[in-house]
Amino acid sequence: MAENENGTERSEEATPDKIRKSKEKGQVARSKELATASVLISAAFALLVFGDRLAYELSVMMKYSFTFERSVLFSPEYLWIHLTTSFKGLAMPMFIILFMLFVISILGSSLLGGMIFSTKSMMPKWSRLSPKAGLKRMLGMQAWVELLKSILKVLVVIGVAWTILAMTFEQILNLSMTPLPGSVFEALDMITWMFILLCCSLLVIVAVDVPYQIHKHSQELKMTKQEVKDEYRNSEGKPEVKQRIRQLQYEASQRKMMGDVPDADVIVTNPTHYSVAIKYEQDGERAPYIVAKGVDFMALKIREVAREYEIPVMEAPPLCRAIYHTTEIGDEVPEELFIAIAQVLAYIYQLDQFRKGKSGRPKPLPNDLKIPKGFQYND
Template sequence: MADSDSGEKTEEPTAKKLTDARKKGQIARSKDLGTFFVLVGCACGMLLVGGSLASTMADMMSHMFSINRQEAMDVNALFKVINDGIYQIVPPLLWLFFIVMIAAFVGNTMLGGMSFSWEAMMPKASKLSPMAGFKRMFGTQAAVELLKSVLKFFVVFIVAFLLLSGLFEEILGLSRETMPANFEHAVNMLMWMFLVLALSIGIIVAVDAPYQVWNHTKQLKMTKQEIKDEYKGTEGSPEIKGRIRRTQYEMSQRRMMQDVPDSDVVITNPTHFSIALKYDPTGSGAPIMTAKGVDEMALHIRTIAKEHQVEIIQSPALARSLYYTAEVGDDIPEELFAAVAQVLAFIFQLNEHKKGKAKKPKAVAKNLPIPDDFKY
């Protein structure tokens, strides 16, 4: 079972796997999507500037065929005629090239985004391998491309047949129109037919684009063992992980020490354990543990408590119980409410006594009510 798990690529590619593949130039691409945008962009460009381009070419050809003998013998005049024609035809051509270029860029980056990889450009011996070429020619991908080619042929053939059938009478009517109206009509008809034929490729794209995404993901699928190895590599060596844990622990200790001055009382063992508690009547109604520690950390808590005049009470049993049954930031266990309530009552009465508003309270009882299950 372990061998089966490690050998079958059943898991979706991780983010790192996808990033590494993109660096190698392996992204989802649909050639038909790029072709579709180029053809549609070219058709739209021709519809926008085709009329201007056709009229400019007609004017230029008319001028060229009507050159008189004096202009033909004068080199400067001839070059002027050519320059005038170029200046007239260049603007609409530039607009057409710009529209096609934008369409090509959008079509080729829509599916997988932009990607530039030196590694993909490097020559590879596997690309020259006859066996690899044989597999590409007769593999699954080649069969899919053949099927798409056949499908494209039939789609374009059917759409072209329907267009010609529907416009047959209009096409025959061109012979009854006069020049240049019939020429403009024919060009306009051809450009719209070209646009419809280009849009028909969208049927192929609607199938090919999702297939390319699915096929790309399938090729990048990973085994469970590969995911485990990647996780280990990402997490780093045990030394680095240990250093990270130590840093996180030190940061949590610093945050904990910042809460000691705001505590109401510190309960000690008296030397080995120190527990800082705070009671907020507006909160959950239960005392909250703000800090805890043993040995050096316990001494550090007591030192900070003395510096900020936080009362320190010695109750070994209660200190041990709180240390082992509660975590910093949590409410103390309900079973220890009665014992902690006596300590807090003493603290609050002591504070009132210091203000001169009450008598000095009796010391906290040595045998506080701690359940047997909470004695350590």
């Protein structure tokens, strides 16, 4: 496993934030062999496509260059005209090939790691001037890997070149017997295919180098457990700070909830553990909904506010538990509990009318309010 300079083991995979920061610095997996092979193979196929045109223009240029009158040799003005005319036909195919290679060189470099523009990677690093660091790079694992790749590259290219020459030796000798311009076309065609095969041999090196570069970059980005913890704290915040924020948010929500209790029409209680504040707007479109609820101490505080604002408090343990466990603040009462809630609200309305002297004393609220089985809680 990778280690830091202080010997700490880097056993953890890089986090997304670490990968993002490394990309911002221009630190991504790169393969020089892939970029080189892309350019060379593209150049070979460009010659295959435009080779005939180049051979033709080259033969025209040679014929034009070696066909002139004796008087031309003594004319300095004609020298420049002759030179530009000679290369005029080669300009377009050469421009197309060079432009294509320019594009491929950029794309080939970004095939692994993507295209990244980073000014940080261009900044000077004084640590690179350290003789100790330079000696470490020269004798490090990366230097040995590059040496092995170079040896492998030479052996592969030499092996492929030797094989090609052995197979085409007689054809090469026969070129001297072929008249112009046929020999030029044949020679260019032969050179192009030799070049293609030699370039394709580099794919063996690429197949080895690309996985190695990905693995190497992954190892370089690995983090220690402490680094992962520090990054989590920096990105997510310290646990004690987050806990304090959650506590403040909870206290703020509780204060808001307690501020809505005076607007309730009735408080349904357990009576000791739970309290639920319910509001019903007779002229509105909403069913009865929850404005506050609480357990233990918060339930007691709800009942204290209710007594302060003279809000009716009804003891209905099964109904209170059912509402508490199946709703959140702001939710409407479930349809399954509408009958029980209607009985409570009707009793509250009749009780209010009795207190105002407009009707007789209402019958006590029945103790056995019907609660569906799916809404029965015994805690």
